[in-house]
Amino acid sequence: MNLLDVRNLTIELPTHDQQIIAVDRVSMTIREGEILGLVGESGSGKSLIAKAIVGVLNNRWKVTADRMQWMGEDLLRLPVEERREIIGRDISIIYQEPSRCLDPTAKVGEQLKESIPNSILKANFWQRRKARQEKAEGLLHKVGIKNHKRVMNAYPHELSEGVCQKVMIAMAIAKCPKLIIADEPTASLEATTRAQIFRVLKSLNQLKNTSILLITHDFEIISHWTDHTNVLYCGQLVESGKTSDIITKPFHPYTDALITSVPDFKEATAHKQKLVTLPGTIPSLEHLPIGCRLGPRCPNAKRECVIAPKMTKRQSHSVACHFPLNLTKKETIT
């Protein structure tokens, strides 16, 4: 069943002289129990999409979509209160910047305990205090914090960024949500802890059937942990499909570049050797190229590329490119 079904999500920032379109007609579905990857260049709009789904973008942004259905109900057409209630109950988001999302004036332990809803404490109200404390300690252990006493008594600025991130993750899983949106959840964590965090997320996924939208720009993470992947460039989806298909034969030149630029990922790289990469930079939203947005950086660009390519589907693997890579003969004809 589709948990979340987003059609043509557009996120705009009206300014006095120009309408900036930061996310342009992005569609995606998240099925129950699925781990979906969202990968893309920084500034491509990944965090905006995450924030738009949970409705935390401020009023300066204009969010529109043909639909944004959560288990059959269109979130964008629900009264604000109802929407907030559904999201508060069912969706957790782990933000990219942990230190900005924790309250600097409250002890970490208090904040964590606050995020545990009464409904999941199997205790009478006079036992709740203790149950809550135990639950909080358990959550910290789960995300790999051994010294729970010190962490619970600390203010966020006294902890390192990585520990703050673990606390954020503990808070996100406290309510056993149906969907966890994880925006670069492990960027500040080292390999062992990163693996540990993904194991926690994966076990929630397997035991509780929790869906996960995993936002990252790390293709190694994508390849290990996700079932399906969406690739975003400059606010538009350029490729989507099964993760294994995308890694083994990417259709889009951008995806291909992302994969080959990681040292030692698909092929061995010599020490200090120059890495393969696309030239140029991401255009700013005010100066987007005409036609295909990768055009000026794309090694395969041809005259046709001044017309924006549409998403086309080959089996379950879609791409927006006039000259997809790695096509088999049969796929070229269709």
Next chain:
Amino acid sequence: MSALLEVHNLCKNYPMPGTLLYRQQITALYPLTFTLERQQSLAIIGEAGSGKSTLARLLAGVEKPTSGDIILNGYPLTEKLQRQRHKDIRLIFQDAKDSLSPGVKIGSTLDNALKLNTDLAKEERIQKIGRTLIKVGLLPEHAEYYPHMLSGGQLQRIALARALILDPQIVILDEALGALDPSIRAQIVNLLLELQESMHLSYIIVTHQLNLVKHMSDNVLVLNEGKLVESNETNRLFMSPTHEYTQRMIASRNI
């Protein structure tokens, strides 16, 4: 000849949170000794909270060590040499957003670094800002932007620009590559490698990305709970890690 950077028994304590009365201390970094040669890269790896950023801040002079010495080009760094140190050792923070003032244009931030640390004239500074922005893969126009108008990765490139603009000898990258997406990260890695050759730069790279450690660094320090548990040449460390903690980390590399 002495090494570019020598660090002797560097150590840092912080007051323990929640114990104002007893003034208990926690040791973020136990006495640590190492050297860094010119044009070499040293990677520092370790769990969250293991003291990596503390070490980075001490080296850059943002914080004072509890004890120990830092010797650059044979001279101990004292407070008198603060200005020189700010030029020679540049730190790029883990969180670019926090290190840029929100109400200040990117161009002014870069200009301030130049004004404080060099005697360049206005026109030269503008030129230099433009060139540096291009170096890190941005456009000269970005000088007119405010930090909130840029994404996380773009901000990280601004931070790199701010470090490189003073032609330093040592650049400390505290998780500064982590926020970059691969196509730009690969460009920046290439750029860092290029600059290392042309400007004989040394790097201290704090990162959780072991593939970058393996690719870029010559030597590695492994910190665990504030203690140095292992240090070795990069390829030896990856081939035969001796400490149990390092072994676990390298084993989980591909997960």
